[in-house]
Amino acid sequence: MFHALIARIKQGHRTMPYPKAPLRMPDRLRGYPDLKPEALSGESAACPFGALSTTDGGCLDLGKCLFCAECPAGPVSFTTDYRLAVTKREHLLVRPGVERHFAAPLPPDLRKLFGRSLKFREVSAGGCNACEADTNVLSTIGWDLGRFGIQFVASPRHADGLWVTGPVTENMRLALLQTYEAIPAPKIVVACGACAINGGPFQDAEAVHNGVDGFLPVDLYIPGCPPHPATILDGLLRILDKLR
Numbered sequence: 001m002f003h004a005l006i007a008r009i010k011q012g013h014r015t016m017p018y019p020k021a022p023l024r025m026p027d028r029l030r031g032y033p034d035l036k037p038e039a040l041s042g043e044s045a046a047c048p049f050g051a052l053s054t055t056d057g058g059c060l061d062l063g064k065c066l067f068c069a070e071c072p073a074g075p076v077s078f079t080t081d082y083r084l085a086v087t088k089r090e091h092l093l094v095r096p097g098v099e100r101h102f103a104a105p106l107p108p109d110l111r112k113l114f115g116r117s118l119k120f121r122e123v124s125a126g127g128c129n130a131c132e133a134d135t136n137v138l139s140t141i142g143w144d145l146g147r148f149g150i151q152f153v154a155s156p157r158h159a160d161g162l163w164v165t166g167p168v169t170e171n172m173r174l175a176l177l178q179t180y181e182a183i184p185a186p187k188i189v190v191a192c193g194a195c196a197i198n199g200g201p202f203q204d205a206e207a208v209h210n211g212v213d214g215f216l217p218v219d220l221y222i223p224g225c226p227p228h229p230a231t232i233l234d235g236l237l238r239i240l241d242k243l244r
């Protein structure tokens with residue numbers, strides 16, 4: 001017991017100070033894109049996942065982007081800005097010179113209900129487990145999601161929201177919808193990762209439904225393949241108005 005206490009004292013406080021102190025992200029992180037409008041045209045806008053478009057001065061759809069960096073380095077480069085989550089699907093469309101959006105706080109009545117205790121039931125609707133893994137990281141000691149009152153729970157009856165990963169395969173469609181129905185109202189829906197937003201690399205495949213917002217109203221879109229835990233936490237804190 002004595003040795004355990006000594007070890008604990010030596011370890012100190014392991015949870016990161018964020019959001020009181022800023023996060024330091026690695027240089028290799030691919031975050032918010034920097035688009036060069038003059039180069040974003042024709043073949044330079046080629047993207048294997050249809051995330052780049054040349055119309056209206058060029059556009060990168062963060063909901064479709066897998067941050068794979070297969071696009072030409074000229075028109076698109078990625079900053080280390082991890083703050084990508086938004087509350088409206090159209091806010092994932094990044095256009096050169098157009099103001100960017102962040103996730104907006106939930107309406108006051110929902111913030112009052114969920115501000116100190118927000119429980120999610122997660123459904124992997126055909127995902128590869130990468131988004132689940134990076135979501136799970138938030139419950140480790142370094143991030144300690146529980147300090148914000150946010151937790152993942154086993155039963156939808158105990159939940160305030162549905163956390164969706166995966167492109168919504170036909171096999172998982174009914175289970176997803178039944179889980180949503182089992183959550184008591186009012187409830188929110190989070191689409192975590194490119195698959196849950198738009199089908200990801202499985203977009204338009206026969207067995208998938210290209211994300212969750214064709215079935216359910218989504219309150220928070222978290223792009224990435226998978227999203228970095230910092231991106232996920234940023235979105236959650238913003239809808240709870242704990243970050244501006």
Ligand code: SF4
Binds near residue numbers: 046050064068069076
């Ligand atoms: S990073 Fe990959 S998915 Fe995103 S625009 Fe470039 S090629 Fe497309």
